[in-house]
Amino acid sequence: MRTARxxxxxxxxxEEAARIMERVEASGLEPAMVLxxxxxxxxxxxxxxxxxxxxxxxxxxxxxxxxDLYRNAPLQARMFGIEVAAPPEPDLMLRHGDTLSVGCxxxxxxxxxxxxxxxxxxxxxxxxxxxVIVGDVLFAGSIGRTDLMGGSFPV
Numbered sequence: 001m002r003t004a005r006x007x008x009x010x011x012x013x014x015e016e017a018a019r020i021m022e023r024v025e026a027s028g029l030e031p032a033m034v035l036x037x038x039x040x041x042x043x044x045x046x047x048x049x050x051x052x053x054x055x056x057x058x059x060x061x062x063x064x065x066x067x068d069l070y071r072n073a074p075l076q077a078r079m080f081g082i083e084v085a086a087p088p089e090p091d092l093m094l095r096h097g098d099t100l101s102v103g104c105x106x107x108x109x110x111x112x113x114x115x116x117x118x119x120x121x122x123x124x125x126x127x128x129x130x131x132v133i134v135g136d137v138l139f140a141g142s143i144g145r146t147d148l149m150g151g152s153f154p155v
Contacts, residue, residue, distance in 0.1 A: 008103070010035070016046060033060075063109075064095070097109065105126040109122060112134075114143070
């Protein structure tokens with residue numbers, strides 16, 4: 001198990017990088033990392049633009065089993081008739097059991113395949129109430145789709 005210290009992070013910048021930057025600037029906080037719950041377009045499509053707007057050099061976190069989906073974000077976009085730039089290579093491989101310290105919070109990484117092969121959830125400790133950041137693993141009354149590329153219902 002690894003532990004990393006991070007002051008602020010952005011999770012799943014799927015699109016609207018300029019709007020995310022407006023929120024970042026309004027908050028007065030300086031992000032130190034971009035994390036991804038999985039590599040589908042709606043969770044990574046804004047990563048390249050946001051990374052550029054933030055000046056680059058931020059660590060990008062992703063589970064190793066998501067690399068192929070992540071690297072193919074431009075191909076995923078073309079399937080929907082849109083264009084996105086290839087996201088920067090991730091340099092922090094998130095693995096089950098890793099812990100990220102974010103200010104006074106702890107984010108425990110849990111590998112949760114099914115919706116995608118390397119999907120992760122972040123179990124947050126230290127928040128005012130229980131919190132888990134799930135990406136597309138769970139929906140109200142249901143689970144995330146398992147019929148997409150790399151998905152698996154039995155996992």
